[in-house]
Amino acid sequence: xxxxxxxxxxxxxxxxxxxxxxxxxxxxxxxxxxxxxxxxxxxxxxxxxxxxxxxxxxxxxxxxxxxxxxxxxxxxxxxxxxxxxxxxxxxxxxxxxxxxxxxxxxxxxxxxxxxxxxxxxxxxxxxxxxxxxxxxxxxxxxxxxxxxxxxxxxxxxxxxxxxxxxxxxxxxxxxxxxxxxxxxxxxxxxxxxxxxxxxxxxxxxxxxxxxxxxxxxxxxxxxxxxxxxxxxxxxxxxxxxxxxxxxxxxxxxxxxxxxxxxxxxxxxxxxxxxxxxxxxxxxxxxxxxxxxxxxxxxxxxxxxxxxxxxxxxxxxxxxxxxxxxxxxxxxxxxxxxxxxxxxxxxxxxxxxxxxxxxxxxxxxxxxxxxxxxxxxxxxxxxxxxxxxxxxxxxxxxxxxxxxxxxxxxxxxxxxxxxxxxxxxxxxxxxxxxxxxxxxxxxxxxxxxxxxxxxxxxxxxxxxxxxxxxxxxxxxxxxxxxxxxxxxxxxxxxxxxxxxxxxxxxx
Numbered sequence: 001x002x003x004x005x006x007x008x009x010x011x012x013x014x015x016x017x018x019x020x021x022x023x024x025x026x027x028x029x030x031x032x033x034x035x036x037x038x039x040x041x042x043x044x045x046x047x048x049x050x051x052x053x054x055x056x057x058x059x060x061x062x063x064x065x066x067x068x069x070x071x072x073x074x075x076x077x078x079x080x081x082x083x084x085x086x087x088x089x090x091x092x093x094x095x096x097x098x099x100x101x102x103x104x105x106x107x108x109x110x111x112x113x114x115x116x117x118x119x120x121x122x123x124x125x126x127x128x129x130x131x132x133x134x135x136x137x138x139x140x141x142x143x144x145x146x147x148x149x150x151x152x153x154x155x156x157x158x159x160x161x162x163x164x165x166x167x168x169x170x171x172x173x174x175x176x177x178x179x180x181x182x183x184x185x186x187x188x189x190x191x192x193x194x195x196x197x198x199x200x201x202x203x204x205x206x207x208x209x210x211x212x213x214x215x216x217x218x219x220x221x222x223x224x225x226x227x228x229x230x231x232x233x234x235x236x237x238x239x240x241x242x243x244x245x246x247x248x249x250x251x252x253x254x255x256x257x258x259x260x261x262x263x264x265x266x267x268x269x270x271x272x273x274x275x276x277x278x279x280x281x282x283x284x285x286x287x288x289x290x291x292x293x294x295x296x297x298x299x300x301x302x303x304x305x306x307x308x309x310x311x312x313x314x315x316x317x318x319x320x321x322x323x324x325x326x327x328x329x330x331x332x333x334x335x336x337x338x339x340x341x342x343x344x345x346x347x348x349x350x351x352x353x354x355x356x357x358x359x360x361x362x363x364x365x366x367x368x369x370x371x372x373x374x375x376x377x378x379x380x381x382x383x384x385x386x387x388x389x390x391x392x393x394x395x396x397x398x399x400x401x402x403x404x405x406x407x408x409x410x411x412x413x414x415x416x417x418x419x420x421x422x423x424x425x426x427x428x429x430x431x432x433x434x435x436x437x438x439x440x441x442x443x444x445x446x447x448x449x450x451x452x453x454x455x456x457x458x459x460x461x462x463x464x465x466x467x468x469x470x471x472x473x474x475x476x477x478x479x480x481x482x483x484x485x486x487x488x489x490x491x492x493x494x495x496x497x498x499x500x501x502x503x504x505x506x
Contacts, residue, residue, distance in 0.1 A: 104225045108209045109202035111229060112241070116198055118495075119242045123502040127194030133245035135159045136176040137191045140184035143177070148339050159246065162340075162347035163355075169339055171347035174332065175282030176250050193244035197252050201241040204256035205232050208466070211263040215470035223480050227469065230483060231462045234490030236402040236454035239498045247449075251456065254283035258290070258463040265294040268301035271321035278328040285346070286441065289434050290464050296427050297467070354446065362444050370443035374399055374455065391497060391506050395448040399439075402454035402494060404486045409435075409465050409472075411482070416472035424471040431468035435461045453501035454494065 120126045131137070138159075142150055153161050153168020162171035170177070183191040208231060212224035231237060237255060240248035257280035264273035273294055280287040302309045333343035340347060348354065354361040373396050378389040391397060400406050413432055416425045442448065442457050449457045473479060500506045 102221065104209055104221055105206060108205040108225065108228055111233065112198070112202045112205045115233065115238070115495075116201075116242065119499065119502075122499045125194075125243065125502060127198050127244075128192070129194060130190070131193040131244045133159060133247070134189070134191070134193060135161075135170045135172065135246040136180050136249060137184055137189055137193065139170040139174065139177040140180040140191075141189055143181065144184055148335075160351055160353075162350035163352060164340055164347070164350045169347050169350075171351050172246065172250055173282050173285055173346045174335055175279050175328075176253055178282070179253065193249065197241070197244040197249055200252050200256045201232070204241075204252075204259050205229070207256070207259050207263050208232065208463075211259060211266065211466070212470060214263065214266045215467075220477075223477070223483075226480065226483055226487060227466065230405055230408075230487045230490065231466050234487040234494070235405055235459065235462055236456055236494055237459050237462060238491075238494040239453050239501065240456050240459070242498060243502070250283045251459070254280045254287060254460065255463065257283065258287055258460075261294055262297065262463055262467055265297040266301060268298050268305070270298055270318060271324060273298065274322055274325035275328065278325040282328065282332055284460050286438060286460060289438055290461075293427065293431055293434070293464055293467065296423075296430070300423065300427075357446060359446070361446055363446070364444055366446055367440070367443050370395070370445070370448055371439075373397070373448055374439060374443060374458075377401070391453060391500075393453055393501055393506050394451055396452075396455035396457070399455045399458045402490070402497070403458055403462065404490045405462060405465055405469070406435075406458075408483060408486055409468050412469050412472040412474075415474060419474075428468040428472040431464050431471075435465060453497040453506070 116127065135156075138150055138156070142148070149167040149169050150156065150161065153163075156168070160171055161168045163169075179196070180191055180193075183196070205228060208228035209225055212227045213221060216224050232241065240251045241255070243249075257276045261273050261276040261280060264270075264276065267273075277287065277291065277294055299309075299311060302311075302314060332346075336345050336347075337343050339345075340350070349361050351361075359365045375398050376392065376396075377398055378391045378401075380387055381390045409428075409432065413428050416428055438461050439458065448455070497506070
């Protein structure tokens, strides 16, 4: 029994030992599990921390993104506001420009344009029609082909060509052909003469207004406009500015160049003034008479604007500004000498009508009869239609009738002499004297312009007459009633007379 008990006890001990070993193994496994759990917990904690950091980073990124969006929105808003401000500024500038713009700059040439339409509608002489009296185009074309004379000049007897040593030459001063040279180069004999004359008339009207405003000031624009229109629409100027025929093209160009010369002399810009004066002389030689007035106007402006002004000093420092004028004058002399052997001969003395005349082109013998033409009135004639006035369409009628601006000059001059005697008064007297000298010289010419309405030769002095009026007229607006009445009369008479003449009704 005891032996059995011992065996059982031994077996139990073995079992306990095995259980103990199993417990130890289990304990070790538990410890390992605990370590693994601890490590897993630590890893979890690290993951949580990493997650927190990631969340913080995300929050920061979100905040940065929000800031960027806000910054973009702010920038876009600022750009839009800036563009809006710029648009508003541009709009304000445009409105200010339109408000301050002098619309007479457009109205003056527009009046000439409208008048061209009315004239063309009644006469059929539209600006695009071919010019039958195109002497300056023929001359420019001949120059481009290397000859000074017109090779087939015998075919143009109606153009008043000079005949010298068997060759035919254009007998008029040459500057209009200078202007037509580029047109002849591209267009040959089909130069747009009508449009060229129209452009010159429009430019002249614009600068006539600017000339008046230069003397009367910004606050008398309406008066400036009226006086500018008076010498274009209210005078016999209206007759020749509508046509591109050789005689009238030269006179229209001369008229515009003379206005430009006076404008730039009033601005004290001798280079431009003298150059335009030389161009005017190259169209109508008697414009040379008005050089003293140009110089006086320049001195007047210099003396007003420059302290201690000295003409001699000005001449020493600005002499070179006369070079363009001198170059133009030299070109005339060279051309005259090459054609006729004299630097002062433009060719008119070699016109057949003068070579056949006993007294030639100029003579005192013509003086008295032509002076009578200068002041003769239309005559009453009787015909089947009743009595009407004959406006004598050859060699002119009374200058004051077709150019009533002369009456205005006399009135303003008398007013100025009575009111005040200063440099402007004496300048106006000089202008009046030069006009009288001009008339006497014209009356010593064999003809006073041939066929035309009015008295067109006397129109060459109208730019200087306008300057005399500007220097001597009263400053009161009440005075402008007189120029208005003179304009109405002059415009009505010259418009009807011009249309009637070109239609050969008179």
